[in-house]
Amino acid sequence: MDITDKKIAALLAEDARRSLADIGEAVGLSASAVNERIRRLAASGVIKRFTVDADHALLGLAVTAFVLVGLDYDAGEEAFKAFAADHPSVAECHHVTGGWSYLLKVRVRDLAGLETFLAELKARRFLSRSETMIVLSTAVERGFTLAEV
Structure with missing residues (x-):
């Protein structure tokens, strides 16, 4: 992948x-x-998909929250990852270092939806502990960055 491929990927990420x-x-x-470079970038896996950057609030998902998860390993890490991958409210799931196991980015309609999501995590016994941070506003959000382009 050369600098031209990186520039093409960055341009596609913008639009x-x-x-x-x-x-x-x-x-x-x-x-x-x-077109040939884009085809090669997609075939190699550099470009995973072409997507839409939607306004989540206008789609009815007004609340974004980050949930730090201390995983209860008796529930099974693979089961937790499958749950996160399949749950429509989970925008991102990251395995993290430090005192937590995973960081989830969650988008829901309202606070009741967030409460329901957290109750579902508890009911499935995935949590040994958790901490939830509700986003008040977003100053910067990028789906893709490429600093050296």
Whole structure:
């Protein structure tokens, strides 16, 4: 992957609907050369998917929270990871260092939805302990960064 591939990935991250000609103009390639590079980036797994950056509040998911999870390992780590992968409220799940096992980014309709989600974690006995932080506002959120481009 060279600098041109990185620039193409960064341009697509800003706007996945950007035209091949527009990308080509930005990186100095023809549209067909850009298309071939995008195909190779997708085939190699560098580009995992093309997606939409939606306004979650307008979609009815007004509350974002981060949940630090101290996993109860008797419940099974694989079962927890499967739960997180399948649950529609979980936007992200990260295995972390320090005193916690996992960090979840959760999006729900309202505080009652967050309470329901936490109750579900407890009912499945995944938690030995947890700490929840509710997002008041978001100053910066990027789906993709590439500092050296």
